[in-house]
Amino acid sequence: MGNRKQQGESGAEQGLIVSHFGVAVEVLFETGERRMVKVKRNSGHVVGDQVTVAGEVLNRLPRRTELSRRDARGGVHLLAANLDVLGVVLAPGTPSGFLDRAIVAARAAGLAPFVVFNKCDLPESAELSDATAGVYGGIVPFFPLSAVTGAGIEPLREFLRQGHRGAFVGTTGVGKSSLMNALCPELNLKVGELSDYNWTGRHTTTVSSLHALPGGGELVDTPGFRDFGLVDITVPELAAWFPGFEALQDHRCRFNDCRHRQEPGCAVRDELSTGGITQERYQTYLLLLGEVEALEEAAQRRNWKK
């Protein structure tokens, strides 16, 4: 922190990257001023980064959290920095396993997951939403709502208002854009305003942006989140963060790399026998574990061939 003061004395101002245009970022300064600052194309800066700016020199401050996505070739793409919550959006038709994977990915990145069950205006939603709430309601905050009618959206607003900075993930068509529009009334207006900053004469599209919500809280809108439909997680991440295994935080397995199958001294199997973990959750875990293991083995075989 002493550092920050020095930078202040040398004329640098502290701010937050709120939009990323590839070759430039928009910084919101502590004074409330906003300004575009040029960056190198592969600078690695993302929306949510805290920075200091002196003239045209931008320095990134250490990050609290990073949310990234692995692509099919194993490359890692950073999506946003310093988020503290991740909203997993579901709707009728969301593939099973998506929610568990997304919760694991959020927790592994240090973000607290919450669930939005969207399209509750559809008749087929009620039963599914209730069943999902029955399993996850005691594990993570759960918001059944309709982005289209606005029903049920107020508790989510209230949650975000507590000062959370988050983003939504979900498979295509679940209503992430509709939800963003419902929560950020000025969104369309803001997109229009940003295009005025087209001073480079190219790269006019916003890659990613952070929106302050009326009343408090912030949401990041990143096209890259759309591909999060294929949430990529590792076996150790799954074994540590599977929703329903919260008891592991206090009660650990004998082996650090325990996969909770037949290992001696397994805390998950202990909790199963005492009802601290439900059979239903455990069976779902075993299915997902098998899938993640198969994907990792396939990736390894591809690497050996190289």
Ligand SMILES: Nc1nc2c(ncn2[C@@H]2O[C@H](COP(=O)(O)OP(=O)(O)OP(=O)(O)O)[C@@H](O)[C@H]2O)c(=O)[nH]1
């Ligand atoms: N009935 C109903 N339809 C909804 C609701 N929210 C979104 N939709 C519809 O679902 C479709 C997809 O909505 P989007 O907001 O584009 O979904 P998305 O998740 O952003 O989709 P991608 O951009 O493909 O990732 C649109 O036809 C919406 O009108 C809702 O609450 N109820």
Ligand SMILES: [Zn+2]
């Ligand atoms: Zn175990």
